[in-house]
Amino acid sequence: MKQPRTALVTGAAGFIGYFTCKRLLADGFRVIGVDNLSDYYDVRLKERRQSELLQNPGFRIVNKAIETPQLLMDLFEAEQPDIVIHLAAQAGVRYSIDNPRSYLESNLVGTFELLEAARAFPPGHMLLASTSSAYGANTEMPYRETMKADHQMSFYAATKKANEAMAHSYAHLFGLPVTMFRFFTVYGPWGRPDMALFRFTKAMLAGEAIDVYNHGEMMRDFTFVEDLVEAVRRLVDTPPIRPDKPKDIADGDSLSPVAPWRIVNIGNSRPVQLGDMIAAVEEALGVEARRNLMPMQPGDVPATWADADLLKSLTGYVPQTDIREGVGKFIEWYRDYYQA
Numbered sequence: 648m649k650q651p652r653t654a655l656v657t658g659a660a661g662f663i664g665y666f667t668c669k670r671l672l673a674d675g676f677r678v679i680g681v682d683n684l685s686d687y688y689d690v691r692l693k694e695r696r697q698s699e700l701l702q703n704p705g706f707r708i709v710n711k712a713i714e715t716p717q718l719l720m721d722l723f724e725a726e727q728p729d730i731v732i733h734l735a736a737q738a739g740v741r742y743s744i745d746n747p748r749s750y751l752e753s754n755l756v757g758t759f760e761l762l763e764a765a766r767a768f769p770p771g772h773m774l775l776a777s778t779s780s781a782y783g784a785n786t787e788m789p790y791r792e793t794m795k796a797d798h799q800m801s802f803y804a805a806t807k808k809a810n811e812a813m814a815h816s817y818a819h820l821f822g823l824p825v826t827m828f829r830f831f832t833v834y835g836p837w838g839r840p841d842m843a844l845f846r847f848t849k850a851m852l853a854g855e856a857i858d859v860y861n862h863g864e865m866m867r868d869f870t871f872v873e874d875l876v877e878a879v880r881r882l883v884d885t886p887p888i889r890p891d892k893p894k895d896i897a898d899g900d901s902l903s904p905v906a907p908w909r910i911v912n913i914g915n916s917r918p919v920q921l922g923d924m925i926a927a928v929e930e931a932l933g934v935e936a937r938r939n940l941m942p943m944q945p946g947d948v949p950a951t952w953a954d955a956d957l958l959k960s961l962t963g964y965v966p967q968t969d970i971r972e973g974v975g976k977f978i979e980w981y982r983d984y985y986q987a
């Protein structure tokens with residue numbers, strides 16, 4: 648019988664990690680999760696996601712921080728993962744202004760430990776999370792992976808952009824195939840309590856006003872989590888191959904001229920005004936929002952919009968779910984989880 652492939656997923660108890668592990672398990676992978684259950688947000692939510700995953704005998708979890716010296720090295724040696732999906736990170740744009748050290752440790756030191764382990768025990772493909780925030784101050788939209796992205800607006804975005812460069816150097820030096828995802832504001836059931844959709848829902852159900860930054864003049868390319876995971880799953884089996892000559896790189900492909908490394912946007916490619924997201928929440932809850940109009944937050948970007956052509960050409964897939972449908976699914980989960 649064919650051995651199942653082994654996937655190592657960091658951040659397995661996180662929002663995207665949970666859905667990614669579920670999908671890999673459904674597809675017959677053996678999955679090793681790593682997650683330190685950090686208290687950046689409600690730890691019980693992470694524990695609940697993790698205990699759902701543990702129902703599957705193909706899943707096991709190590710509850711330690713990725714930046715722990717030797718942890719990943721030992722794990723790679725013992726498990727020899729075929730693929731690695733790196734989602735563990737200190738996330739959040741606005742939190743990084745007052746807590747930059749947490750980003751340094753998780754995102755820079757943690758990713759370094761992962762790359763060192765992969766150098767010693769190379770997987771067939773490594774896929775690492777970056778962010779649409781890496782596009783920073785760019786104003787030309789939609790964002791394409793081949794555009795320069797040199798002006799990050801928050802330390803969070805800066806650490807993610809650094810991760811892209813760190814992974815590129817390892818891909819180049821050690822021939823490690825690396826795909827970097829630039830995720831665009833992912834939302835859905837089991838979502839992150841620090842993000843706008845969760846906070847708005849909670850406040851509106853409690854009869855409280857919601858804080859709306861930049862007076863609502865914000866646009867986000869909100870991406871539904873199940874769509875995102877479909878894209879991730881397809882990319883797992885699409886490792887980049889180092890080109891023989893730079894001219895072999897197709898137009899619009901972010902493939903490095905010197906390494907098996909590329910960046911791929913994962914976004915809906917249909918940006919939504921923040922006001923329309925709030926309207927979708929109002930509709931799903933049957934509650935009218937009271938809006939606290941606030942100035943632009945430092946570090947925030949006013950708009951994001953993914954060009955999804957590269958994702959489409961690599962995988963034949965582009966996220967589909969529209970905001971009303973996705974918000975409806977989130978609220979259904981929220982009511983069931985918190986109000987049942």
Ligand SMILES: Nc1nc2c(ncn2[C@@H]2O[C@H](COP(=O)(O)OP(=O)(O)O[C@H]3O[C@H](CO)[C@@H](O)[C@H](O)[C@@H]3O)[C@@H](O)[C@H]2O)c(=O)[nH]1
Binds near residue numbers: 740777833859865
């Ligand atoms: N969190 C939050 N956001 C608010 C609020 N009011 C308005 N917003 C606005 O709502 C939009 C969405 O905010 P988030 O859901 O927090 O997402 P984000 O800032 O786009 O960042 C998310 O996506 C990135 C990838 O594109 C991720 O890298 C990041 O970790 C995060 O998940 C932003 O324009 C934000 O300024 C509020 O009270 N709280």
